[in-house]
Structure formats: C-alpha cells, structure tokens
Amino acid sequence: MTFTFRGLARPFLLALVLVASVSGCATSSTPGDPLEHFNRAMFNFNDKIDQVALKPTASFYQRVTPTVIQTGISNFFGNLGDVWTAINNLLQGKGADGMSDVMRVALNSTFGLGGILDIASEAGLAKHNEDFGQTLGTWGVKGGPYVVLPGFGSYTLRDAIVLPLDWLADPWGYKKPVYVRNTGIAVRLVDQRASVLEASRMIEEAALDKYEFIRDAYLQRRESKINDGRDNRDNPPQTQVQPQLQDQAAAKLDGEQPPADKAAPEVDKADKAGAAQAATAPAPEPAKATEAGKTPAADADSTPAPDKTAAPAVDSAEPAKALPAADAKK
Numbered sequence: 001m002t003f004t005f006r007g008l009a010r011p012f013l014l015a016l017v018l019v020a021s022v023s024g025c026a027t028s029s030t031p032g033d034p035l036e037h038f039n040r041a042m043f044n045f046n047d048k049i050d051q052v053a054l055k056p057t058a059s060f061y062q063r064v065t066p067t068v069i070q071t072g073i074s075n076f077f078g079n080l081g082d083v084w085t086a087i088n089n090l091l092q093g094k095g096a097d098g099m100s101d102v103m104r105v106a107l108n109s110t111f112g113l114g115g116i117l118d119i120a121s122e123a124g125l126a127k128h129n130e131d132f133g134q135t136l137g138t139w140g141v142k143g144g145p146y147v148v149l150p151g152f153g154s155y156t157l158r159d160a161i162v163l164p165l166d167w168l169a170d171p172w173g174y175k176k177p178v179y180v181r182n183t184g185i186a187v188r189l190v191d192q193r194a195s196v197l198e199a200s201r202m203i204e205e206a207a208l209d210k211y212e213f214i215r216d217a218y219l220q221r222r223e224s225k226i227n228d229g230r231d232n233r234d235n236p237p238q239t240q241v242q243p244q245l246q247d248q249a250a251a252k253l254d255g256e257q258p259p260a261d262k263a264a265p266e267v268d269k270a271d272k273a274g275a276a277q278a279a280t281a282p283a284p285e286p287a288k289a290t291e292a293g294k295t296p297a298a299d300a301d302s303t304p305a306p307d308k309t310a311a312p313a314v315d316s317a318e319p320a321k322a323l324p325a326a327d328a329k330k
Helices: 005-023 036-064 067-091 095-110 132-138 157-168 178-195 197-206 210-226 243-253 263-280 284-292 296-300 308-315 317-329
Strands: 146-149 153-156
Touching: 036 146, 036 178, 036 197, 036 210, 067 095, 067 132, 067 178, 132 157, 132 210, 146 157, 146 210, 153 157, 153 210, 178 197, 197 210
Parallel strands: none
Antiparallel strands: 146 153
C-alpha cells in the first residue's frame, strides 16, 4: 500500500460526500455546529482508532526514542512545512513573516543539516504555522460549520475543502522512492501524535464532554490564528468551560507553545500596583501609637529612655487628661 495523494484523495472525497449527505437532514441547537450528531459519531470513531492503534504506538515511540532524535524528526518535517507557511504568509500580505519563513528554511536547510537542527529559532526567527484555510479566512472567507471527518479529525467546512491543496504543497509528498516517502509519512504521524500526548491527557482529565471541549478549543484556536491572536468578538466560544485550559490544550494539539502565561502579566501588574499603593499610603499604626502616648518599645521597657526622643511624650494627650483628675481630688 502506498500513501499517494490520489490514494488519500479517495477516502477524503468519500468523507466529504458523507458529510454532504447528512448535512441536509442535520439538526442541532448548538450554533456553529449543525452537524453535531454526525460529528459526534465521527469523533467517537476517530477516538476509538486513536485509543486502539495510534496512541499506544505514539506512547511506545516516546518511551524508546531518545529525545534528541524526536526533536530532530520534528525539526526536519517542521522545516518542510515552513515552505508552505512562507507562501501562505505572503499570500496573506504578511511580507515580514513570509520573508522570515524563507530565511528559516534557508538557514535550517543549510546550517541546520537539512532541517534536523533548528538554527533559525536560535537566531531569533520565530516559527509560524499557516495553511491555505487560514489564508482564505484572512481574505474574508467564512469558516462555515464545524466538521469532523472520519480518519482526518476536526475542521471547518472551508478548511476541509482546501485540505487537499495543503497536501499537494507538502514537499515530502514528492519524495522518491515511494517506500521512503511512506516510511516518513508514518514516522511523522506517530511523532506528531507523541508530541500531543500531554495535551490529550489534559483533555481527558479536565473535560466533562470531550467532544464539546475539543470542538470549542479548535474553533477558538482557529479563529485566533486567522486573526493573528486578536480577540474574535463575532464568534465567541460556544461554552465558557475553562477557556484558558482550552486555549492551552488547543495550542499543544496544534504543535505550538501553549500560552500558559497569559494571566501572569495581569497578576504581575496587580502586584506592582499593590506595592506602589503600599509605598505611597501613610502608615496608620505608628500614628495610633503616637495618639496613645506610647509605643510598643515603651510597653516593653518601663524605664523611660533618657534620650531626647522621649520628651514629646510628656506633651501627649494622656498627661493632659490626667490634670483635671488631680484638680478634682483637691
């Protein structure tokens, strides 16, 4: 069996036909997910395949493969992906990011031993992750309903339709001989699954409804990437269950650094503001002690201090109150 674009296109087209056949009679009360009943069935199907085959293989791969080799494999295929990312960034009008991606490919392909070493990141060139679905979204094409394709996973209808173009743009798809290409595709699939094992464990532990959690996390993350991190107020999340955790899990599933420190700057700002207020506010306790005519040091030592600092205590309010009492006795 060979993994060719023609071989992948057939089951993909069958999946799209299946989606189209059920979309006419699909009913759902969830906005943005009119195919929920179909999607849940496909989600359970994909999850069974993952639990039985893909996840155990990825776990074994992660245990027995040295970390440096895993990093080299991920870097190598990531470098190939930067080619299509650069093209999409340029198509989106992001010239600086596009040229940065071109420089990444040039540096990693030469000094990085064909992409095994990520020299570009060490040089300060940030890694991006763009596809043609994001490009269409940038130019105003709506995502459409949420779709779970059997054997492929979560997409919007827009992204599912253009997915074959992303496959055609993969340089590894033209690798010869075919058995090397097929081996690389299998290794990349297992490596990608191994990289999100932690995220999948996070979802299994935190999500009451795994399908709903992944759907909302995917849609939020997708819109965030299309808008380059800006808030998308037109399409709020369907649920508000642990939105930060959803964002972190979706980032990990996307192969990117999770934004786990989003809340940290706010906490730091609050701490700095509190410290500033504490520094500028008058201290109330010493003032009360002065009004009482004594300090904690005075209570601890009954012998009056001989220095001049004790003199103002004679003029305090306590002796002044004692004078009328003495007159009353007389």
